[in-house]
Amino acid sequence: MTSVLEVKNIVKIYDDEKDQFATKALNRINLKIEKGELVAIMGPSGSGKTTLLNLLSGIDSPTSGTIHIANKELSTMNKEELALFRRQHLGFVFQEFNLLDSLSLKENVMLPMILEKRDAVYMETKTKEIMSTFGIYDIADKYPYSISGGQQQRAAVSRALANDPSIIFADEPTGNLDSKSSKTIMECFEKINKEMETTIVVVTHDVFAASYCNKVIFIKDGILDSQIVKKGNRKDFLDQIIDCLAVLGGGTHDD
Numbered sequence: 001m002t003s004v005l006e007v008k009n010i011v012k013i014y015d016d017e018k019d020q021f022a023t024k025a026l027n028r029i030n031l032k033i034e035k036g037e038l039v040a041i042m043g044p045s046g047s048g049k050t051t052l053l054n055l056l057s058g059i060d061s062p063t064s065g066t067i068h069i070a071n072k073e074l075s076t077m078n079k080e081e082l083a084l085f086r087r088q089h090l091g092f093v094f095q096e097f098n099l100l101d102s103l104s105l106k107e108n109v110m111l112p113m114i115l116e117k118r119d120a121v122y123m124e125t126k127t128k129e130i131m132s133t134f135g136i137y138d139i140a141d142k143y144p145y146s147i148s149g150g151q152q153q154r155a156a157v158s159r160a161l162a163n164d165p166s167i168i169f170a171d172e173p174t175g176n177l178d179s180k181s182s183k184t185i186m187e188c189f190e191k192i193n194k195e196m197e198t199t200i201v202v203v204t205h206d207v208f209a210a211s212y213c214n215k216v217i218f219i220k221d222g223i224l225d226s227q228i229v230k231k232g233n234r235k236d237f238l239d240q241i242i243d244c245l246a247v248l249g250g251g252t253h254d255d
């Protein structure tokens with residue numbers, strides 16, 4: 001298998017101005033994610049999940065260690081190169097959807113392709129294809145404020161897919177959704193993962209969402225604690241995740 005993402009020995013220390021109260025948020029993390037994996041990262045509040053996601057997605061840089069995505073080391077790129085790399089190789093899905101209210105759903109989905117100066121016919125075809133996959137092409141001309149949260153998140157997943165990213169990072173993608181919409185979104189991820197072999201990393205507190213993944217990595221106190229791989233059905237995996245979180249302790253936002 002090909003590694004899409006490889007993290008070697010990353011450490012992240014947040015210093016305060018006087019270096020007096022440094023926090024070691026991540027301590028010697030090693031991680032490999034292969035093409036076609038659908039992975040959840042879970043852990044108690046303050047365990048370092050957001051820090052890890054920020055480093056993996058190039059928003060922040062590690063104190064030491066290396067991160068390779070699609071065979072490129074993030075730290076070797078300057079600001080402009082990193083911005084371009086993020087646009088071309090990474091897809092993002094956020095808890096708050098982050099759609100632009102002044103653009104229609106279709107325009108939101110097209111935006112990453114417009115920035116890449118894609119051909120107009122290509123953009124039309126690609127947008128129709130992705131939005132139809134997620135059952136939102138019939139509302140393509142609507143605006144984000146006039147549709148449900150679940151529909152907005154499906155548009156956000158469509159936008160994340162627009163430039164055929166090497167990997168999609170989703171930060172609490174079900175955090176603002178009811179259980180029915182959460183199920184729909186996780187089914188969308190499952191579908192693109194199976195049909196297009198899209199590699200997806202989901203940071204979540206939601207055990208139900210995590211149970212749609214093929215692997216769950218648990219992080220505690222800035223260290224990778226353990227991981228489990230789905231072998232049976234989703235319900236069995238959900239029970240296994242709940243057991244692991246109970247052993248991990250530390251509490252989550254849902255407590």
Ligand SMILES: Nc1ncnc2c1ncn2[C@@H]1O[C@H](COP(=O)(O)OP(=O)(O)OP(=O)(O)O)[C@@H](O)[C@H]1O
Nearest residue numbers: 014023024025043044045046047048049050051052
């Ligand atoms: N910008 C920052 N400056 C200083 N310390 C920080 C900063 N960001 C995070 N931390 C600290 O780093 C540690 C890890 O935080 P992080 O936000 O990554 O955890 P998390 O697992 O995402 O938590 P949550 O589930 O509550 O979002 C915590 O001790 C936190 O207080």
